[in-house]
Structure formats: structure tokens, C-alpha cells
Amino acid sequence: MYKEFQKHLAKELTDIKEAGLYKNERVIRTPQRADIEVGDQRDEVLNFCANNYLGLADNKRLVEAAKKAMDERGYGMSSVRFICGTQDLHKELERAISDYFHTEDTILYAACFDANGGLFEPLFTEQDAIISDSLNHASIIDGVRLCKAKRFRYANADMADLERCLQEAKDCRFKIIATDGVFSMDGNVAPMDKICELADKYGALVMVDESHSAGVVGPTGHGVAEQFDCYGKIDIFTGTLGKAFGGAMGGFTTGPKEVIDMLRQRSRPYLFSNSVAPAIVGASLEMFKMLGESDDLHTKLMDNVAYFRDKMIAAGFDIKPTQSAICAVMLYDAKLSQEFAAEMQKEGIYVTGFYYPVVPKGQARIRVQLSAGHEREHLDRAIAAFIKVGKKLGVIK
Numbered sequence: 003m004y005k006e007f008q009k010h011l012a013k014e015l016t017d018i019k020e021a022g023l024y025k026n027e028r029v030i031r032t033p034q035r036a037d038i039e040v041g042d043q044r045d046e047v048l049n050f051c052a053n054n055y056l057g058l059a060d061n062k063r064l065v066e067a068a069k070k071a072m073d074e075r076g077y078g079m080s081s082v083r084f085i086c087g088t089q090d091l092h093k094e095l096e097r098a099i100s101d102y103f104h105t106e107d108t109i110l111y112a113a114c115f116d117a118n119g120g121l122f123e124p125l126f127t128e129q130d131a132i133i134s135d136s137l138n139h140a141s142i143i144d145g146v147r148l149c150k151a152k153r154f155r156y157a158n159a160d161m162a163d164l165e166r167c168l169q170e171a172k173d174c175r176f177k178i179i180a181t182d183g184v185f186s187m188d189g190n191v192a193p194m195d196k197i198c199e200l201a202d203k204y205g206a207l208v209m210v211d212e213s214h215s216a217g218v219v220g221p222t223g224h225g226v227a228e229q230f231d232c233y234g235k236i237d238i239f240t241g242t243l244g245k246a247f248g249g250a251m252g253g254f255t256t257g258p259k260e261v262i263d264m265l266r267q268r269s270r271p272y273l274f275s276n277s278v279a280p281a282i283v284g285a286s287l288e289m290f291k292m293l294g295e296s297d298d299l300h301t302k303l304m305d306n307v308a309y310f311r312d313k314m315i316a317a318g319f320d321i322k323p324t325q326s327a328i329c330a331v332m333l334y335d336a337k338l339s340q341e342f343a344a345e346m347q348k349e350g351i352y353v354t355g356f357y358y359p360v361v362p363k364g365q366a367r368i369r370v371q372l373s374a375g376h377e378r379e380h381l382d383r384a385i386a387a388f389i390k391v392g393k394k395l396g397v398i399k
């Protein structure tokens with residue numbers, strides 16, 4: 003039977019390649035950081051496409067904390083949380099996350115993908131409505147699909163369209179608005195103040211995924227809730243430990259204690275998947291301690307974003323307005339975006355070109371992700387390469 007199936011897969015794979023959508027893994031031979039070595043030639047490149055916003059992925063203090071936790075609490079848990087997979091460290095980390103987001107309780111998952119995947123189905127039924135931003139992350143979309151609640155979708159950050167959905171859903175028992183905090187393609191933030199106002203007007207709950215915003219957005223980097231002063235108005239937060247917060251892995255849902263308690267009873271990725279390993283939990287605790295001691299990394303990140311943006315705009319590039327660490331350099335042409343990224347790689351700068359269907363037709367761009375791990379010299383090298391390639395390909399004069 004496999005022969006038939008093999009032919010089928012081979013054809014589909016060829017189609018993916020012909021559509022230019024085939025994904026190759028790039029192999030890195032160093033820790034994740036600003037300057038990495040890639041490929042067989044050990045080419046040195048500067049990395050501008052990791053979610054390593056605070057530059058913590060190779061942080062010495064976190065590596066030491068991970069080693070210490072491994073020495074003291076072992077390598078693995080070999081259990082789901084509720085059977086025998088909860089250590090004191092897991093409880094401490096959940097407390098630290100609740101403190102960070104000013105919430106009552108937190109539940110840890112192996113990934114934010116699981117947090118979102120396991121969020122809606124335990125809480126809502128066919129009597130309820132989930133109202134979701136059209137650019138929400140795949141894991142929110144999957145989580146919504148697993149739930150029997152009625153689904154409504156509004157155009158990205160479009161408050162008139164959100165209001166339309168809220169009106170259409172008005173007869174549903176409970177309504178929840180679900181949004182990313184920062185949208186990863188444009189780097190725009192969700193207008194949480196307006197979302198919370200509409201939620202209040204129509205009696206809806208609010209859920210925000212702070213994966214790209216926590217550690218980055220807001221006066222001290224606590225996320226969109228801090229940015230828009232929406233504490234007490236946002237009901238449920240999800241987030242990842244795999245981006246700004248150290249970059250290893252792990253996710254969480256944090257919010258009112260009854261919500262978290264219900265998730266501990268019924269959320270399938272929590273009930274049927276392994277506990278986060280002690281090393282990651284121990285290092286994450288140290289990470290929250292570090293962020294509590296000083297805002298320096300966040301300040302450096304935002305300085306880097308401002309520096310990069312200003313220099314790029316001065317050079318004549320078309321940059322999407324951003325309030326996050328994501329900078330979209332607009333090219334509007336799919337082929338050009340791929341050529342541009344390839345030329346940048348030759349200059350030793352690793353950035354990604356995105357085009358349809360990842361972004362809307364005619365909206366092709368290079369996405370640059372800045373980090374507190376970048377030094378001025380790294381930024382200057384990237385900007386110089388952008389200018390060189392931009393002139394060569396006729397994007398700027």
C-alpha cells in the first residue's frame with residue numbers, strides 16, 4: 003500500500019516546491035544568539051529572525067540556573083502534572099507568572115500552542131461565542147476549532163468589525179474576544195483599550211495571547227495589558243516561555259482562579275502531556291527574578307528598535323509602524339522579497355522574506371526581529387547591508 007501513498011506524497015511535495023512554499027531547516031552550529039554560525043561552511047551571520055527579544059537564549063545566569071535545577075531536581079518528570087509531575091519549582095513558577103501578569107493563578111503547559119489548544123474547549127459550549135481576530139496565531143485558531151462554541155472572525159484589529167461580531171453574537175450565553183497581543187507579521191499591537199471597552203459594552207470576556215508582547219511591549223515590557231493599562235479588564239492571558247522569556251520552551255494560561263482550576267480539571271494538553279522539565283522551570287524562575295531586578299534588557303531592546311527604525315526610514319525604506327520588536331520592511335513584491343533575503347544572507351545578515359499567503363497579496367516584506375542581544379555594531383552592519391542590497395535591487399535610491 004505504501005507505494006500508492008508515496009506517489010501521492012511525492013506529488014504534493016513537488017507541488018509545495020513549485021509554489022515556492024517548501025521549508026528547509028537552516029542548521030545553526032552555535033547557541034542561539036545575535037551572531038551565529040550556519041551551514042557546513044560555518045558561515046558567520048548576524049541573526050535578525052529569532053524571537054529572542056531579550057537576548058536570553060544563551061544567558062549565562064539562566065544556563066547556570068538550569069544546571070542547578072537539573073542537579074537538584076533531576077532531568078525529567080516522566081509524568082503529567084496531576085499524577086506525579088508537579089514539583090515545588092512548578093508551583094513557584096506558576097506563582098511568578100501570576101505575579102508578573104497581576105492574575106490570581108496560572109497553569110503551565112509544555113508550549114503556548116498547548117495552552118491555546120486547550121483553552122476554549124473546557125470553558126465554552128455550543129451556547130457560547132468565540133470572537134477571534136483574523137490574524138490570530140495558528141494555535142488560537144486550532145483551539146477555537148476544538149471547541150463547540152459559535153465562531154466569529156473580525157478583520158485584524160478592526161474595531162468596527164469586532165463590534166459587528168459582538169452584535170451578531172449578542173444572544174449567545176457567554177462571549178469571549180480572543181486576540182494576539184502583537185501580530186507577528188506587521189508587529190502591530192492589538193488595541194486592547196478599545197477591545198476592553200467593546201467587551202464591556204457587550205458583556206464579553208477578553209483573552210489575549212502575550213507571546214510576542216510579553217517582555218517587549220509596555221513601559222516596563224510587561225505586555226499589552228501594561229501598555230494599555232488593561233489590568234482587571236483582560237480576563238485570560240496566554241503566553242510562551244519560548245520567546246522573550248528565555249526562549250527554551252513552555253507555555254502558560256494565567257487568569258482568574260476558577261478558570262485555571264477548570265483548566266486543571268479538563269484541559270487536555272495539561273491532562274495528557276508531560277510536565278515541563280525541571281531545568282527549564284528552574285531557569286524560568288531565575289528569568290522572572292532577573293526581569294524583576296532590572297528593566298535594562300527591555301530598555302536596550304526598545305533603544306535598538308528605535309535606532310534601527312530611524313536609520314532605515316532615513317535611508318528611504320518603507321517601514322510599517324511598529325510598537326514591538328518586529329520591524330516589517332515593505333517591498334510589496336513576492337519575488338523581490340526572496341531575492342532581497344538571499345542577497346542579505348550573502349552579506350551575512352539573516353532575515354526572512356514573507357509573501358502571500360503568509361501575508362496578504364501585494365504585501366511582501368522582509369521581517370526584521372530585534373533583540374537586546376544585538377549590539378550597536380550588529381545593527382550598523384545590518385543597516386549597511388540593507389542599504390547596499392536596497393540600492394542594488396532598486397528599492398531605494
Ligand SMILES: *Cc1c(COP(=O)(O)O)cnc(C)c1O
Nearest residue numbers: 113114115139211213242244253
Ligand atoms: C509563538 C507563539 C505561540 C506558540 O508558542 P510555543 O510556546 O512555541 O508553542 C502561540 N501564540 C503566539 C501568538 C505565538 O506567537
